[in-house]
Amino acid sequence: MRRAIYPGTxxxxxxxxxxxxxxxxxxxxxxxxxxLMNIEKKPMFSMQERVEMIRQVNRWKHVKxxxxxxxxxxxxxxxxxxxxxxxxxxxxxxxxxLQMALMNRRLEPSLETVFxxxxxxxxxxxxSLIKEVFMLGGSITGLVPQVVEERMRSKLSG
Ligand code: PNS
Numbered sequence: 001m002r003r004a005i006y007p008g009t010x011x012x013x014x015x016x017x018x019x020x021x022x023x024x025x026x027x028x029x030x031x032x033x034x035x036l037m038n039i040e041k042k043p044m045f046s047m048q049e050r051v052e053m054i055r056q057v058n059r060w061k062h063v064k065x066x067x068x069x070x071x072x073x074x075x076x077x078x079x080x081x082x083x084x085x086x087x088x089x090x091x092x093x094x095x096x097x098l099q100m101a102l103m104n105r106r107l108e109p110s111l112e113t114v115f116x117x118x119x120x121x122x123x124x125x126x127x128s129l130i131k132e133v134f135m136l137g138g139s140i141t142g143l144v145p146q147v148v149e150e151r152m153r154s155k156l157s158g
Contacts, residue, residue, distance in 0.1 A: 004028040004083040004114070005076045007068070010035055011043040012148045013054050014130055016122035020087040023116050025060045032079055033058075037069040044131055044155065057145045073108035081111070088115045089123045 004024055010017060010033070024031045033054055037047060045053070047067060054065045068075035076084060084104060086097055101113035117123070125143055134140050134152050141149065 001030065002028045002083065003030045003032065003079065003081040004085050005032050005034050005072070005079060005081045006085040007034045007036060007072050007075075009038065009041065009043070009127065010050050010054060011041075011127050012045055012050060012130075012144060012152070013057065014122070014125050014127055014144050014148075015142070016087065016089070016118045016125040018057060018145065019118040019122050020085065020116050021058075021060075021063060023118075024085050025063050028083065028085075029062060031060075031063045031085070032081065033063065033065045034072075034075060035065070035067045036072075037067050045151070049151065053145070053148055053151060056147045071107065073104050073111055076111055077108060084111055084113045086113060086115055087118055089118065089125070 006024055051065055130140050130143055
């Protein structure tokens with residue numbers, strides 16, 4: 001049983017994230033999308049909203065959604081996962097991801113970090129860029145699932 005954790009902030013989930021989830025779902029027996037409860041960041045969407053949106057777009061039975069706080073490696077061990085999945089876009093992601101992967105390995109040598117590349121059309125996407133473009137009136141159609149776009153629109157009008 002190969003269980004992978006796909007951790008992140010997912011504020012909100014993008015088509016780039018979904019692409020990584022789909023790839024992970026093909027490789028692992030179970031994937032847990034794990035949202036970090038980060039009290040320092042000021043997110044656009046509450047934890048509950050982010051979880052709901054991910055559940056709405058999740059079409060795989062063996063992909064679950066969960067939240068965690070504290071160290072990722074502690075959470076991964078508690079879930080009996082062997083792998084942490086991270087998506088890598090451009091080379092610029094690599095340095096930070098390498099730091100995290102090596103620190104996580106030092107903290108918990110039994111866990112392996114696996115980097116995955118999303119489809120090229122999503123390789124420039126980030127949740128923060130999408131929020132900025134949307135807030136300034138740009139189109140984000142095709143970059144996030146429809147349900148996310150709708151939620152963003154209602155957030156703006158509300
Ligand atoms: O989507 P993000 O914001 O790039 O995800 C970052 C995340 C949640 C994977 C990272 O911040 C994390 O694992 N935080 C949990 C705390 C932790 O374990 N810190 C040490 C990392 S080496």
